[in-house]
Amino acid sequence: MTSRKKILLYNPLTVFYDMPLALLAIGTILDKEKYEVIIIDARIEDDVDSMLSEHIDDALCFGTTVITGSPIKDALEMSEKVKKLKPELPVIWGGWHTSLFALEPMQDHSYIDITVQGQGEETFKELITFLDEGKDLKDVKGLSFRNKEGEFIKNGPRPIAAVNNFERVNYDLIDVERYFEKKGKRQFDYISSVGCFFRCTFCADPFVFQRKFSAISSEKMGEELEYYQKKYKFTDLNFQDETFFTYAKRIKGFAEELIKRDLNISWAATMRADQGERLTDEVWKLCKESGLRRLLIGVESGSQEMMDWMKKDVKLTQVFYCAEKCKELGIGVIFPFIVGFPEESDKSVAETVKVVKQLRSKSDKFDTPIFYFKPYPGSAITQDVVKKGYVLPQTTKEWAKFDYIGSSGPWVSKEKVKFFEAFKFYLKLAYGPKHKLLAYPLRKLSQWRCEKEKFHFPIEKFVINTIRPKQRLS
Ligand code: B12
Ligand code: SF4
Known part of the structure; x- marks a missing residue:
């Protein structure tokens, strides 16, 4: 195993310590006999530069995962550094930003060679084989690249692969204990599905995954989680799925698996209120019994009219139904809201304030973070505001300054920001x-x-x- 080629994977600086699930997923899928995966997480490692110097000589490529916003800045700096140290080493970008901007990062920066779009496991596996064998990348679906002539080529998309068929993710590629330490709790991150069936017009998921969804079965989740729990001794499980509760049967099965295996952990996940309303009382109770401690239920607006406008396909009555259920069962909920949608009326904002107060006063386990609308790329609302003259960041470097905190567009007045900052504090x-x-x-x-x-x-x-x-x- 000594002559294995190294695959360097980098997680740029971000605000929290969620485990780097993207890098774990693409790192696990490679042939272990041939490749040694080295994950460098800028949030965890004390000396990123010396890790890079230690491994770069034997590396076959350098890959980094990128979400829109400040992580881009660090990804750019690191990619440039890598290219200076070893100009012939292919630099690959993947993740949500390159799923939305396939060519721009390469066009803006000569030190980025390849970008991956959408689900990465199979694309990366094939890409590594092609790089290793020196083959032309034009036949690898799901990626874009600069060819020998310097032209930018975007290959066709790759259909979503069933995640149930993937092998168990190898968390030994990271030092799990370091994440527990940084988080201050033994909380394990895990994802059990990809994509989403819904069509919210403020979200990039419908664009990236074309409203497709694929999930791991409850039995497989049970087996995997028992294995991980025995190995890493976590006490809390944090699901990163976009819509964990898509299939009630899978959720029931999952809760039964946890109870049957007596894992004795708590867990948290994201729920749509319509999905919560469709769960039977029996499944709600099973979820609680199996350790459900906290849900994240996006409300976005307290105005039904606005919710319908953004094609949320959720009714406020469903939100309140879930709130009552959670109150009854003692489950915490984060209900995120957004204010300042383009052309949002004062009446709609006032309705949001009212609903926030109603939810907060129900339970001290409920939280209601309020964000200001940002035209995140890849969403239908963003396309619409651009048509009406809003100018988005034009370069990859400008996207790096697109910070999720605070207000950006012309849609929220200074007075409203002042009001909401005070409101959030006193809530x-x-x-x-x-x-x-x-x-x-x-x-x-x-x-x-x-x-x-x-x-x-x-x-x-x-x-x-x-x-x-x-x-x-x-
Ligand atoms: C965990 C998470 C975070 C973490 C990031 C942790 C980290 N590793 O650095 C934190 C908490 C920091 C975060 C913050 C934010 N996030 Co966030 N986050 C997520 C979440 C819930 C899970 C990400 C994840 O691990 N997925 C699991 C892995 C397996 O999937 P994946 O990341 O898509 O990776 C696959 C492919 O993209 C590809 N791939 C990814 N990287 C690479 C790299 C290479 C080399 C290759 C080949 C392939 C590849 O292969 C992977 C396997 O298929 C996603 C939603 C989701 N379910 O994905 C949102 C999501 C990524 N976040 C989003 C947003 C909007 C935000 C925030 C603005 C806050 C907010 N309001 O949620 C901030 C902004 C951060 C910033 N600008 O600083 C958006 C993305 C928007 C965008 N254009 O990038 C998402 C998609 C949620 C959504 N639907 O809106 N987030
Ligand atoms: S906001 Fe959630 S439910 Fe709506 S499209 Fe995005 S991922 Fe799906």
Whole structure:
């Protein structure tokens, strides 16, 4: 096994410590006899440069995963560094950004040679064989590349492969304990499906996966999770699926598997409210019994009209149904909202504020992060605002500055941002988990402020901001 070629995979700097599932997926699928996968995670490693120098001589390629926004900056810097150290080494970009922008990163930067679109496992496996054998990449579906003549070629798409047929992901490619340490809890990241059947017009998933979906069976999940749990001794499981609850039968089976195997863990996942409404009471209870601790249910807007406009295909009544179920069963929920959709009326924003308050006052286990609309690439709304004259970032470097925090477009006034920043702050004090430092009168005062929407003279904000830890998204 000593003469194996090295495959260098890089996870750029991002804000949280979720395990690098993309790199694990594409790293697992390669022939272990021939290739040694080295994952360098900028969030985890103390000395990325010396790791790179240690492995680059024996490397067959360098690959990095890229989501739109600040991770691009680090991916660019690292890719350039790699190319300087070893100009003949192919530099490959994959992930959501290159699924949306196949050619632009290569056109903007001569040190990027290949980009991968969509699901990566089979494309990467074939790509590695082609690179190793020096074959022309024009026959590898699902990728784009610069050919010898310097032309940019985009090959045809690759159909989604059934994820149930993939082998078990090899988490030994990373030091799992380091992620537990960084997260401050023994939380294991896992994904059991790819794609989504739905059509929300603010989301890139319908564009990238063409409304297709493929999932691992409940039995296989049970086997894999028992194996991982015995090996890594995690206490919490974090599903990264877009729509985990797509098939109620699979969820029932999964919950039964966890109970049968007596894993004694908690778990969290994303749910659509319509899917939650379709679950029977029996399945809700099984989920709770098997350890369901927290759901993420995207609401996006408190206005049914806006929800219909963005083709969310969810009713507010379904959101409240799920809220009641979770309250009854003691399950936490994150209900994310977005304000400032193009041409969103003040009435619609006011309805969002009202629904946020209603949800928050139901349980201190409910959270309601409020984001400002951003025209993320690949969504139908973004295409529409561009047609109407909005100018998106034009280069890969400009996309690196496209930060998800704060407001960007002309759609949210400064006054609204000020209002929402105060509102979000007081929601936490008013309805969030009770804290020994927060006295009862302060909570009552905050509830009054939220109720009346009066946020002047925020003395509490100044005091609390100095003692409170930063908010986490996951
Ligand atoms: C975990 C996660 C994160 C983590 C990233 C952790 C990391 N590794 O660095 C954190 C919490 C930091 C994060 C943040 C954000 N995220 Co996020 N996140 C996810 C999530 C839930 C899971 C990603 C994952 O691990 N998937 C599992 C792996 C197996 O799938 P994959 O990443 O698609 O990888 C496959 C292919 O893309 C390809 N591939 C990927 N990389 C590579 C590399 C190579 C070399 C090759 C060959 C192939 C390849 O092969 C893989 C296997 O098939 C996805 C949704 C999803 N289910 O994918 C959203 C998602 C990626 N996030 C998204 C967004 C919008 C955000 C945020 C704006 C916050 C938000 N509101 O959610 C921020 C922005 C971050 C920033 N700009 O700094 C969008 C993507 C938008 C975009 N254009 O990039 C997604 C798709 C959610 C959505 N539907 O809107 N996120
Ligand atoms: S927001 Fe969720 S449900 Fe809607 S299309 Fe995107 S992934 Fe699917």
